[in-house]
Amino acid sequence: xxxxxxxxxxxxxxxxxxxxxxxxxxxxxxxxxxxxxxxxxxxxxxxxxxxxxxxxxxxxxxxxxxxxxxxxxxxxxxxxxxxxxxxxxxxxxxxxxxxxxxxxxxxxxxxxxxxxxxxxxxxxxxxxxxxxxxxxxxxxxxxxxxxxxxxxxxxxxxxxxxxxxxxxxxxxxxxxxxxxxxxxxxxxxxxxxxxxxxxxxxxxxxxxxxxxxxxxxxxxxxxxxxxxxxxxxxxxxxxxxxxxxxxxxxxxxxxxxxxxxxxxxxxxxxxxxxxxxxxxxxxxxxxxxxxxxxxxxxxxxxxxxxxxxxxxxx
Amino acid sequence: xxxxxxxxxxxxxxxxxxxxxxxxxxxxxxxxxxxxxxxxxxxxxxxxxxxxxxxxxxxxxxxxxxxxxxxxxxxxxxxxxxxxxxx
Numbered sequence: 001x002x003x004x005x006x007x008x009x010x011x012x013x014x015x016x017x018x019x020x021x022x023x024x025x026x027x028x029x030x031x032x033x034x035x036x037x038x039x040x041x042x043x044x045x046x047x048x049x050x051x052x053x054x055x056x057x058x059x060x061x062x063x064x065x066x067x068x069x070x071x072x073x074x075x076x077x078x079x080x081x082x083x084x085x086x087x088x089x090x091x092x093x094x095x096x097x098x099x100x101x102x103x104x105x106x107x108x109x110x111x112x113x114x115x116x117x118x119x120x121x122x123x124x125x126x127x128x129x130x131x132x133x134x135x136x137x138x139x140x141x142x143x144x145x146x147x148x149x150x151x152x153x154x155x156x157x158x159x160x161x162x163x164x165x166x167x168x169x170x171x172x173x174x175x176x177x178x179x180x181x182x183x184x185x186x187x188x189x190x191x192x193x194x195x196x197x198x199x200x201x202x203x204x205x206x207x208x209x210x211x212x213x214x215x216x217x218x219x220x221x222x223x224x225x226x227x228x229x230x231x232x233x234x235x236x237x238x239x240x241x242x243x244x245x246x247x248x249x250x251x252x253x254x255x256x257x258x259x260x261x262x263x264x265x266x267x268x269x270x271x272x273x274x275x276x277x278x279x280x281x282x283x284x285x286x287x288x289x290x291x292x293x294x295x296x297x298x299x300x301x302x303x304x305x306x307x308x309x310x311x312x313x314x
Numbered sequence: 315x316x317x318x319x320x321x322x323x324x325x326x327x328x329x330x331x332x333x334x335x336x337x338x339x340x341x342x343x344x345x346x347x348x349x350x351x352x353x354x355x356x357x358x359x360x361x362x363x364x365x366x367x368x369x370x371x372x373x374x375x376x377x378x379x380x381x382x383x384x385x386x387x388x389x390x391x392x393x394x395x396x397x398x399x400x401x
Contacts, residue, residue, distance in 0.1 A: 002317060004317055004320040004321050004324055005320055008323060011328065012327070015327075015330075015334070019334070022337075022338055030346070031338075031346065034337055034346035034349070034350060035337060035338070037353075037387060038337055038349070038350060038353050041350075041354065041357045041380075042353075044357065044376065044380070045327075045357060045360055045361070048364055049364065051370070053370075053372045060376050060380045061379045061383055064383070064384075065384065065386050065387060066386065068350070068387040069386045069387050069389070069390035070390075072391055072394050073393075183392075186385070193382065194382050197378050197379070200375075200378075201375065204375065208372055209372045214379060218382055218383065221383045221385075221386040222382075224386055224389075224390070225385065228389050228390055228393045228394075229389060
C-alpha cells in the first residue's frame with residue numbers, strides 16, 4: 001500500500017459518512033434522494049476498493065441505479081403529503097431508539113472473535129461439488145440455495161403487493177407523450193447494449209463476479225427506461241408477463257424439490273448436471289427478477305395533452 | 315503503472331468534491347441531477363482505472379453496470395420531476 005492508495009481509501013472513507021449525513025439531514029426530499037444516489041455510487045467505489053466486486057456490482061445496479069429511479073418515481077406521490085416536522089419529543093425518541101440499536105450492533109461487532117476464518121475456506125475446498133466455479137455463485141445457488149429460494153419468493157410477493165397498492169391513475173396500459181429525438185436515439189443504443197451486457201453478466205456468474213440479480217436489474221433498468229419514456233406502455237398482466245414473473249421461482253422450486261423424489265436432500269442437485277442446472281436456473285431467475293423489478297415502477301405519468309396543431313383544426 | 319493509475323483515480327475522486335458541494339447546495343433539482351451524471355461518468359472512469367490491475371479485471375464489469383444504469387436515473391428525473399424544477 002503506497003501513499004496514493006492510502007489517500008484514495010481515505011477520501012472514500014471520509015466521503016461516505018459525509019454524504020450519509022447529508023442524506024439524513026437534507027431539508028427537502030429531492031435533495032435527500034439525489035444525495036442517496038450519490039451515496040450509492042461512492043459506496044460501490046468503496047466496495048470495489050475492498051475487492052468485494054460482487055457487492056460493488058449489486059450496489060451499482062440496485063443501490064444507485066434502480067433505487068434512485070424508484071425513489072424519483074415516488075417523489076410526486078409523497079411530496080405533497082409531507083407534513084410539518086414532527087415534535088421534538090418524537091424526534092428525540094426515534095433518535096434514542098436508533099442510537100440504542102447502533103450501539104448494540106457496535107458492541108456485538110466488537111465481541112466477535114478478532115480472527116475467524118469464516119466459511120470461505122470451506123466453500124473453496126468444496127467448490128468442485130457445486131454447480132459453479134465462482135465461490136459467490138456456488139454459495140448463493142448451491143450451498144445456501146435455500147436462502148436464495150426464499151428471497152426470490154419474497155421478491156414475487158413484493159411485486160404482488162406493489163400491484164395491490166398502486167394508484168389507479170398510474171395503472172399500466174397508458175403511453176406517455178411521444179419520445180423526443182435525442183431520447184429515442186439514446187434508447188436505440190441503450191436497449192441492445194443492456195441486453196448484451198445482461199447476457200454477459202449471467203454467463204460471467206458461473207465463474208466470476210456476476211449473476212442473475214445483476215443481469216436482471218440491468219434488464220429491468222432497460223425496461224423501466226422504455227416504460228418511463230412512453231416508448232412502451234407499462235406492463236399489463238397478460239399471461240406472458242405472469243409466466244415471466246413466476247418462471248424463476250417455479251424453476252427453482254422444481255430444481256430444489258426434484259432430488260426429494262429420488263430420495264436425496266432438498267436442493268441436492270445431481271452432481272454431473274449441477275453446472276448446467278445452475279446456469280439454467282440463473283437464466284430463469286434473470287428473466288423473473290427483471291420483470292418483477294419493472295412491475296415496481298409506475299408507467300409514464302400523465303402529462304397535459306399537447307396543444308392541437310393549427311393544421312389539424314378546420 | 316499502478317501508482318499512476320491510482321494517482322489519476324484519486325485526482326478524479328477529488329474532482330467530485332466540488333460536484334458534491336453543488337449537490338448539497340442545489341438549489342434546483344436539475345443542478346443535482348447533473349451532479350449525479352458527473353458522479354456516474356467519474357465512477358466509470360475510476361472503476362476502469364482500478365480495474366487496470368490484472369487481478370481486478372472484473373471491476374470493468376462494475377463499470378459497465380454503472381454506465382448502463384446511470385442513464386435510468388436521468389430518464390426517471392425527466393419524467394417525474396416537478397415541472398417547475400426543469401428549466
